[in-house]
Amino acid sequence: MSDGKTRILRIIARLNVGGPAIHTILLTSALNDDAYESVLLCGRVEDDEKDMSYLAETKGVKPVMISGLGRKIDPMGDIRAFVQIYRYIRDFKPDIVHTHTAKAGALGRIAAVLAGVPVRVHTFHGHIFDGYFGRVKTSIFLSIERVLAFFTRYIIVVSDAQKRDISGKYAIAGGDKVRVINLGLELEEFADDDYPSGIRKKFGIGAGSIVVSIVGRLVPIKNHRMFLDAARRLVAQAPGLDVKFLVVGDGEQRPFLERYSSEIGLGDRVIFCGWVEDMREVYSSSDIIALTSLNEGTPVAVIEAMASGRPVVATDVGGVRDVVEDSVTGYLVRSGDDSVLSEKIMELASDKCKRESFGKAGRSSVIRRYSKERLVDDIKRLYREALIDYNKCKKGV
Secondary structure: OEOOEEEEEEEEEEOEOOHHHHHHHHHHHHOOOOOEEEEEEEEOOOOOOOEOHHHHHHOOOOOEEOOOOOOOOOHHHHHHHHHHHHHHHHHHOOOEEEEEOHHHHHHHHHHHHHOOOOEEEEEEOOOOOOOOOOHHHHHHHHHHHHHHHHOOOEEEEOOHHHHHHHHHHOOOOOOOOEEEOOOOEOOHHHOOOOOOOHHHHHHOOOOOOEEEEEEOOOOHHHOHHHHHHHHHHHHHHOOOOOEEEEEEOOOOOHHHHHHHHHHOOOHHHEEEEEOOOOHHHHHHHOOEEEEOOOOOOOOHHHHHHHHOOOOEEEEOOOOHHHOOOEOOOEEEEOOOOHHHHHHHHHHHHOOHHHHHHHHHHHHHHHHHHOEHHHHHHHHHHHHHHHHHHHHHHHHOO
16 A cells, blocks of 8 residues: 555456446445555447546546557557556556456456455456357456466455356356446436436427337447348338437448348448437437347346436346346337347337336436446445455465
C-alpha cells in the first residue's frame, strides 16, 4: 500500500461498447478516493466497433493505452502488450491486479504473477467456450484458463448461470474460488418515462407504430439473422400490424444483414441505425426489446431496457434467465427458434396492457439488483477479503 491506499490495477482488452467497458470504467472511477487508487489499462477498439472512451472521460477516468492489446490474437502484438503491462505493474506496484475479458485476463495475470503482485482477480463477463470457436481451439482456451485460475485468488462471474459453467460444466476453478457479483450500472437515468423519443423522429416512425428493437454488435454470436427471420414471420402472419424493427449497433455482419433483410422482403420495416450514444433515446422510442444471442453473460441492453420499463423477448442462453423472469418481465425462447420469437413479439405488440405490466415488473427487478452502488460495495468487500487472506498466508496463520 502507498500512503494508506490500496492500489488497484484494472486491465481490459478494449473499451468497446458493452457491459465490460461500462463495468470497468465505473469501478475505476468509484475506487479512486481516500482508500483506493485505481488505474485502468486497455488496448484500442477495432475500426468496426464503437469506442466508449467518451464514458471514461465523463467519469474522470484516463485509461493508459497498451499497444498490441485488443480483440484479435496477434503473437507479436501480444508479446509487446505483455511487456508493457509487466513494466507498468513493476512501476505502479499494485496490491491487486484485476483483469477483465479473456486476452487481458491471460496477459495481465501472467505479468502479475511474474511481478509478484499479492492478489490477482479476474472477471468473466461472458465466456468464449460456447458458440465462438471449434472444439480443438475451445479445448486449448479451457486448458489455459484452468492454469490461470490456479494463480488467481478470486474469479468473479456475473450470474449464477455463469458460475455453473465456470465451476461445473467447464471445471475451470472450484466453487469456493468463484464468486458471483452481478453487474452494476447507473440505471436511474433510464427510469424517465418522459424522455424524448428521438429515434422515432429521426427515422420518421409514427407514434402509432410498434417498435421492436435489438441492441448489440452485429457479429455472429448475436445471431441477428434470427431476429430478421422472426420479423419476416410476423409481417407475413399479421401484415396489417404496424410494426417497425430497429437494429441498433454495427459490426462485421452489417452488410450481410442489410442484404438479407432486403432479400427476404422486409423493406422499410427494418431500420439499421448504427450505434446510438444516448441509449435512452432508443428505449424511449421502443415498445419491445429483443435479444437473439447464441451465448451471453449478463446482457446490459436487456437490463437497461427493463430499467426503462420495456418488456423483453430473449433467447434463454447464458445469464439471460438470471435477468429476465419468463412471463413476468418478458419472455424467454429457445435459441434459434424464430417461430416462437415471432409469436411472443406479436403477442406483446398486440397487448399494450401486458407490455406495461411486464415493463413495470422489469423496472422494479433490475433497479434493485443491478445498481452501481451495490457493485462497488461488493467489489470492496471482495478486495478486503482477498488482502486479509493474503496477509494471513504471508504470516503463516
